[in-house]
Amino acid sequence: MESLQDKTLADNPPALMRNATMKLTIIARQLRAHFDQSVVRLGVTRSQWTVIAAVARYPGTTQRHIANLLEMAEASAGRLIDRLCADGLLERRQKDDDRRAHAVFLTERGQAITMQLSGIAQENEEVAFAGFSAEDLKRLNSLLDTISENIVKP
Numbered sequence: 001m002e003s004l005q006d007k008t009l010a011d012n013p014p015a016l017m018r019n020a021t022m023k024l025t026i027i028a029r030q031l032r033a034h035f036d037q038s039v040v041r042l043g044v045t046r047s048q049w050t051v052i053a054a055v056a057r058y059p060g061t062t063q064r065h066i067a068n069l070l071e072m073a074e075a076s077a078g079r080l081i082d083r084l085c086a087d088g089l090l091e092r093r094q095k096d097d098d099r100r101a102h103a104v105f106l107t108e109r110g111q112a113i114t115m116q117l118s119g120i121a122q123e124n125e126e127v128a129f130a131g132f133s134a135e136d137l138k139r140l141n142s143l144l145d146t147i148s149e150n151i152v153k154p
Contacts, residue, residue, distance in 0.1 A: 024147075031124070031128060032046070034124055034127075034128075035120070035121065035124050038120045038123070038124055039116075039117060039120055042113060042116055042117070042120075044113065047080055048080060048083070048084060048089075049113075049117055050070055051066060051070065051077065051080045051081060051084060051090075052084065052089060052090070052106070052110060052113060052114060052117065053114070053117065054066050054069050054070060055090060055104050055105065055106055055110070056106055056110075056111075056114045059105055059106065060093075060103040060104070060105060061103065061104055062095070062101050062102065062103065062104065063077050063078050063081055063102070063104065064077075064101075066081070066104065081104055084110070087109075088107055088109045088110075089106065089107055089109050089110035089113060090104055090105065090106060090107060090110055091104070091105050091106075091107050092104055092105075093105060
């Protein structure tokens with residue numbers, strides 16, 4: 001049986017959009033919290049694992065690029081990279097084409113953590129998308145792409 005709220009939403013596109021926006025916001029928060037709880041045993045914070053993931057995706061990238069990717073101040077990214085270097089998870093190497101800049105790479109320990117993070121991410125995704133078919137996931141990805149494209153349009 002359709003509830004009054006469902007009927008109100010069905011007849012009101014602005015309310016449907018607001019409802020979807022709220023759900024996306026809440027789900028994004030839930031996904032982050034669930035992942036953070038899952039990786040606590042690895043001894044890395046959200047800030048740290050996001051830097052590790054960025055370096056894993058872009059080996060040899062610069063501190064500036066990491067800061068831009070993660071939408072943080074370059075100084076904050078630098079402090080995180082310093083900490084992860086001190087912990088033996090990352091290393092800085094002088095860039096061949098610019099002696100003032102340093103490239104950031106994963107160490108062997110950093111690569112091991114990345115593999116663990118990847119496994120935990122897969123487990124979390126299996127929980128979050130339980131019951132979804134491949135077609136459901138394709139459709140969801142398409143819809144999310146459309147939202148993203150709409151937001152970044154000039």
